[in-house]
Amino acid sequence: MVASHPKAGAEDNRGAAAMLQSKSFVKKTRQGRLLKIVREHYLRDDIACGAVYCSICDKSTACLSDTTSPILIVDTNVVLQQIDLLENLAMSNVVILSVVLDEAKNKNLSVYNRLRTICSNPTRHFFVFANEHHKDTYIKGMVGESPNDRNDRAIRVASQWYQRHLGGSTKILLLTNDAENRKKAREEGIIAETVQAYVQALGKPELLDLVARSQVENVFKHDVEDLRPSKRKVVYAEHKAMSEITSGLRQKIYHQGKFRVNRYNPFEAYVGSESVGDEIVIKGKTDMNRAFDGDVVAVELLPQECWQDGSGKIVEDDDEEEEEVVGLVPASADDAPKNQALEGMSEKSISIGIARPTGRVIGIIKRNWRPYCGSLEPMPLPAGGGGTVHALFVAADRRIPKIRIQTRQLSNLLDKRIIVAVDSWEQTSRYPSGHYVRSIGEIGDRATESEVLLIENDINTRPFSEQVLACLPPLPWSMSAEDLRNPYRRDLRHVRVFSVDPIGCKDIDDALNCTLLPNGNFQVAVHIADVTNFVHPNTPLDEEASQRGTSVYLVERRIDMLPKPLTEDICSLRADVERLAFSVLWEMSPDADILSVEFTKSIIKSCAALSYVEAQARMDDSRLSDPLTLDLRNMNKLAKIMRRRRIESGALTLASPEVKFEIDTETHDPLDVGMYQVREANQMIEEFMLAANVSVAGHILKHFPMCSLLRRHPIPTPKMFEPLLRTAAAVGIHLDISSSKALADSLDEAQGDDPYFNKLIRILATRCMTQAVYFCSGELSPPEFHHYGLAAPLYTHFTSPIRRYADVIVHRLLAASLGLNKLPDLLRDKSLLTSISDNLNYRHRNAQMAGRASVELHTLIFFRNRPTEAEARIVKIRSNGLIVFVPKYGIEGPVYLTKKGTKEETELVSDIDGKWIIDEEHQTLLSQDGKRRYKVLERLSIYIQVVEPQPNRPKLELTLMKAC
């Protein structure tokens, strides 16, 4: 075949496309109608077998070189279930059929991607054979044949073809765990085996750890102790058959929904059900009936008399009592009250007395299993060392139940973080069964734990693919004459533009200028990196960025949304280089009234990339009067007025303690930790970014009322404020939560004995609220667009396109509204935009959780060899002790006054210092001798240290300092 010339597929010039098949199928249109689709399907005679020793086929892509071991052909189930095994280097010389790839892609995209990664690695010797387009291996479905059976037959036909084609040189082996398929294959003269049998015969016992066990084999063959009939008792109710579930759902006896496990109490879950119109509560392992967080389940409601009200308490699995931990202070309600779950209440069932619909899981419609990070439960090594043992795996995600695995390398794994995949969960088994996938590294090691938190938050850290990098402009990039000639791009290089960012910032999204106009007004502009000039819709680069959604910032590293040449060079608005920007220009009066606004693509040349510290120092240094400093001061004046107005109209000044680490450049270990200092300069920049976002939000919504991407902050419900109100009431403060304005005012008035008191109240208020979220304007009504925290009717994200994909979309919307480009079809579709915004919310949330986890990890490392005394504030007083917050380190956790595990219902509890009298209602604590008295929100000294109650499980512990 000559690849460089087009081939007309005319019938007299058939060339490679030997035959034409029409594939027809029925598709649902967006309007819900059924549509018959006919697609062409070309069959070819130029598809190679992939063997380098083949004398017939083209060998340019061949990678099967080994003739001493058989060529393995695997079926779809082997791919789906044994991907961990396939990833092991011992598996080689494998043919992946396109029918298998297509099926895997439909059933599990992440497995498909992993398989593609293996296939693209030439050292793995995996060859993709496009059997569906090969003229000798394509088959049509027969009448009455199910798609599954047809695909199994296609696999066998391809295996036979390989046997005919290469049988003389090497053995062809079909791996399938389906007994029926194996039987048919053997009848057709194909050698077929189970995965288990094949791996066993390899004589590499460690490989067997990776084999996912099929359900039957798991229970009967391997659980030797379970073979005794008396031991094999049923633990869980049987899952109903799918047909029964479907008819039950139709009759509204059962309800379908996503199973969400309470992050702070793994024995409680919720199923949001449209048919019930409320969340159904599922309590206890028995009723949870083997469902995992994220599974789609079918639920049956319990009789109403069994419904639980909020005060109900079930502690069923006493052997798995939940343990509180010291952690980062929650920044919002989404980070949730870690230390409230203790009281047997979920954060959702705080209101007492109302019985909530309670149910039990009767079947699982779709599993949400993924590989989990965690470690093995400590256990003694078996005598003699070797041999297979059962071990229990504890996932880092507390919502995941313990998983039982078999291993032949226990001593090796006990001190490691490992990844485990789930294979099945039988009725007769208390725990799900899984298999070991790989080990990440030693527990407690900084690099290991960082990797764990990235995996657990589903953060893609893989290097950018070649296809993605191919979309970048050639380097070194510089502005072209074409950019300069572009009539839509305004030349602002003569304007004194500057940027202000944290020290060491390399991905500079935004720059500003503030120019005094002859009429006494100011031209103020925010210039944002013109990322969409380089990231075009429907390119691999765009798709990758859309998937990543955001850059992720950990204490010691950054995981970029876009490749480095864009983030740190081409798009970064660095000083003294010409850069493309998207600008928002305002004319402002000296009183900071916006007189006009204009949006334009532009060319800028920043004159200075300042840090917040530098900018602040310039403003404060009265000796300086250079033009840049004057610009800064003018800008700051305007920002202060804008900020004051915003607060007057009800914007909340919230507080979340942000911790900053000083990191050792060589070891990457934290050297010092302290609160991040917020300066006026920070607030100044923030003010103009807010203003730019608000201006852009209004503009895009006007042009695209149905498909604008906006950001909203829902009004917190009164229930969410309850913990705050109770705490405030205990110290005699009344907070008015009727509106954000009322709350802002009453927060201003909440003053205590010391200046930090007010900040503390704000911190507690902030955590009552949920995070702001992205949404598509066509999906909600205008009153719901409201941003509560900013007291703004409209808001969006425009100012950080280098590190947030939402801003990329908003740039495209804004450009389209200016007529600079047409709106990509993707953004015209309300439902597509909604699914994009759902992903962005998910990625954002994960990025934040990863960031928090990274800070927690570094806090733990920091205190490892530095037991420290620190001042803390009491956040809550309860029956067995205190919850305290340590401002300096931004951590929060319990201080036990009882011995752990003895939660006796007594008011007198003993401690190293003697006895304490706890008054939960008035939130006070009094030592029995009357010498020490504490009240909620008061100061006290605590001792922070790292303890290891179990080997390899270090954690932070807070204890009360003894009275002097």
Added chain:
Amino acid sequence: MEYISPEGLRLDGRRPMEMRQLHAELGVIAKADGSATFEMGNTKVVAAVYGPREVQNRSQQLQEQALVRCEYSMATFSTGERRKRGKGDRRSTEISLVIRQTMESAILTHLLPRSQIDIFVQVLQADGGTRSACINAAALALADAGIPMRDLVASCAAGFLNNTPLLDLNYTEDSGGGPDVTVGVFPKLDKISLLQMDSKLPIDLFEKVLELATEGAKATAEYMRERLSENTRQLVSARGLLRF
């Protein structure tokens, strides 16, 4: 979306530089002076030519050359989805114009002064590349009608998806949002008679895609010419039978 597998196959099994199967029939409408159907894969178009004949509306008559008119429509069943799209809408008007201009540039209109040529083109089945198929059908119908032309005109489109230039996009590929370049060529004169592009493309890529579309149009012309000569042979033998 993955439009080309890492193995280099498109969703329908073609490689990036391959066209779909072509099929053409001539003289399909007995009443017309010339007619043809043209298929590019599942895209099927019929064209009928009436003329040269007297100009119906005298005021439009041209003294020096023939008046060429074109009417384009899509059969209501052509997309499978019921959608009102006939004559008259903006897209139809635009395509009519494109076909007319392309044909006008091929016809030796000065040889037929004060006459009128009507070209009717209808899409019977749409699966991408309808514009090209229309031009090809119209060109064959004109040839079938024996209208003098300076050269055959043939068209093909190419696009750019997954970082790869692709020849002759089908509907699925066409909906991928990438750029789409349609060209018409005079194969013997080796000249481009039509060039349309529906979105922006950097110049270096544009050149690649244009070259591919041009190659595709030339291959299409090759096929069209074969069909025409076959048809002429058939006509000759048919006349032979009629001879007394």
